[in-house]
Structure formats: structure tokens, C-alpha cells
Amino acid sequence: MVATAVSLRYFILGLLTQEPMSGYDIRQLLDNLSWLIGSPSCGSLYPALRGLLDEGFVTMDVEAHQGRPPRKVYSITEPGRNALQGWMDQPAIRGTLKAFLMRLILANRFSHAGLIAHLHSRRAAVAGYRSGLEQAVVAGSQPEDSGQYLALDYAQAIACAELAWLDSTLERLSQWSRDAGKGIDRD
Amino acid sequence: MVATAVSLRYFILGLLTQEPMSGYDIRQLLDNLSWLIGSPSCGSLYPALRGLLDEGFVTMDVEAHQGRPPRKVYSITEPGRNALQGWMDQPAIRGTLKAFLMRLILANRFSHAGLIAHLHSRRAAVAGYRSGLEQAVVAGSQPEDSGQYLALDYAQAIACAELAWLDSTLERLSQWSRDAGKGIDRD
């Protein structure tokens, strides 16, 4: 009853903020992003669209062509935008990397500040995770159970890399926004 | 019909290779590992045990205590060991980090060679993933769609970190096994 991640639904909703699209369009777009979040292959796409429609987060216009099946073009509604905003504002729940990436892709369509906030919240989550790992190292895992030890080491390495990326990116973004603030948006 | 990851089932099976355990024992063990793979909190644990029992991968002995509910102690069977081996031998399917970590934890209970193979297969998977990301950078994503660009960059950073860890760990392990081969197991 708490967070209800429901990534795909909201991600689709986010994609629709750019322009109205048909299910087919969305699928192709998702296929392009498959390296990041994996294509959900129609079996989950169409039900998701149906769900969004039922909740009133999108409207549907049928573009009938003769012969060819009619394109059903979906557009986001005001309630849809609100729901999406609500989803975006949710703090990044730990472990859901995919959800983070989805939001990251969508984030700067909203606001620069939102993007920054999103990165910060991720940073906090990862930092917490890493400190948990450190405690686990100190506590249990003797190096004799090297499986556990390896897994721990691996997870720590990843977490450190994430933190490093987040820090450098935040630095870069804040610098960019400082420059933009001064009106020196050369690029 | 292909891979059927079914992580938890097989992970439990792997834990049982060390010693017979009751559901309760397993749960506590999993709780200890929660920072890595997240505790599955009985709702999935007991059904998993039931499933393993139905498939003949474990046997169950009931230790009746008066008063206190009886401990049901599960032991792995020969078919269970075979099934587990089959699962371990599956190449690490991309994206399933958790499955990889589970196998990593279990791997060296089997054989040193298996562990190495496991790491190599992960390495191949991650390398493939990264090259996919690189292609995606070259192809689509103009820096204007900075959301996509950021996500891409992030994923690449992680992938690189993974590769670096895998390489250094493989190096370390092969050195260790070389030393052991020479009988100079100083540590």
C-alpha cells in the first residue's frame, strides 16, 4: 500500500509528456531504450495503457485508416501529469535501479531542480546502502566464507562507482547551472 | 521455457548444501544477507520450500518438540544437487544482478574452477552490455536529450566499474590458484 513503484506505467506516462503516441510508437521507443531498461514487449505494454486509460491518466484517440488496423493514439491528461509528478517525487527506493534510470531519463523534462533532487536522493540511498555493506564486512563474513566475502566486495565496488558518478555529475550540473545563471551558456 | 531463473528456490537449495536447516533457520540466514539480496520474508520462503519438496530436491524431517511447533528440517537430495548444479552452470543472464550475486555467494562451495567460470561468464555479459551502450551513444542520443544521455553515462560508469572489479578479482584468484598449485599457500 506504500510506494507502489509500478515503473512501466509511469514511465510510459512520462514518455507521453513529449507527444501523443500509439502503443506501437511507444513500443519502438522502448525497444530503443532496451539496453537500459529492457523492452517490455507488448504483453505488458498494452495492459499498462489500458490501466492508464481506466485511471483517466491518458485519453485515447482512434485514427482509423481503412485496411490497416486503427492507430490508437494516447495523450496524457492533467490528472496524468499530476500522478506522474507524484511518482517522480517519490524518493528513489533502494534496489530499484531500473526505476531510478527511468526517472533519470524523464527527470530533466520536468525541471533542472527536480533532476538535481533526484540525483541527491539516489546519492543518499546508495550511501546508506554502502554503509550497510561496510557494517556487514566488519560484523560477519570471515574471509573463509569467501563467496560471501566476494559478493560483499563486489557490491561495495559498484556502490563506490555509483557514488563517484553521482558526485561528479552533480558537480557538473551545478556548475552548468551556475554558468547558465550568469548567462554564459556557451556550448 | 528457457532459463527459468527462479533465483530464490535454487539459492535456498544452495544454502542447504552446507547443512540441513529448518525454514526458520533459512530465514535468519537470509536476513543476514539482506543487504545484498533482500530478505524474502516468509511469504515466499515457505512456498519455495514446499516447491522444492514437491520436486524431490529436498527431504524433510520433522523434529517434534512438545509444546513448541515442530521444526521441519530440510536436507538436499541427490536430484537436488544435480538441479542446483544445472542452475549454477547456466550462463549469467544479463540484468539479473541478484541472480549473479546469489551464485557468487554459492559458487566457491562447489569448485574453484566453477567460480572462475562464473566470473568469466559475468564478464562476458557485462562487456556485451557495455558495447551495446557504446553503440547506443554513437547512434541515437544527442546531448540535447540529456536525460537519456545521463542514463547512458551512468550505465556505462557502472559497467566499467563492474568490469574493473571482475578483472582484478579474476587476476587475484588466478594468482592465488597458481600459488596453491605450487604449494606455496602462504597467506
Next chain:
DNA sequence: ATGTGCATGTAACTGGTTACATGATTCG
């Protein structure tokens, strides 16, 4: 008496997958 720990489980739901089903159009 009350709550914490041991020890088991069920039921309903969720988010997703695979594989299948439909049907017209256009290209080789």
C-alpha cells in the same frame, strides 16, 4: 496478562513474462 521469540504457514495481489491470436498491406 502481555508481549516477545520460536515456528509454521495461507491468501490476495502485483508487476511482469512468454507465447499465442488476429488481420490487413506491401514488397520481393
Next chain:
DNA sequence: CGAATCATGTAACCAGTTACATGCACAT
């Protein structure tokens, strides 16, 4: 003629989650 592309969807299944249900023992 057959295959690929456009375009929609359904049905069955799967792994896992949350929340609930049970019940005894022992300590406060």
C-alpha cells in the same frame, strides 16, 4: 505465393510481496 511490417491485443503463467493467521513457551 509468402514473408515482413504495421498494429492491436489476450491468456496463462511466474516469482515475489504484503498482510494476515496460528499457537505454544517463557520472561516481565
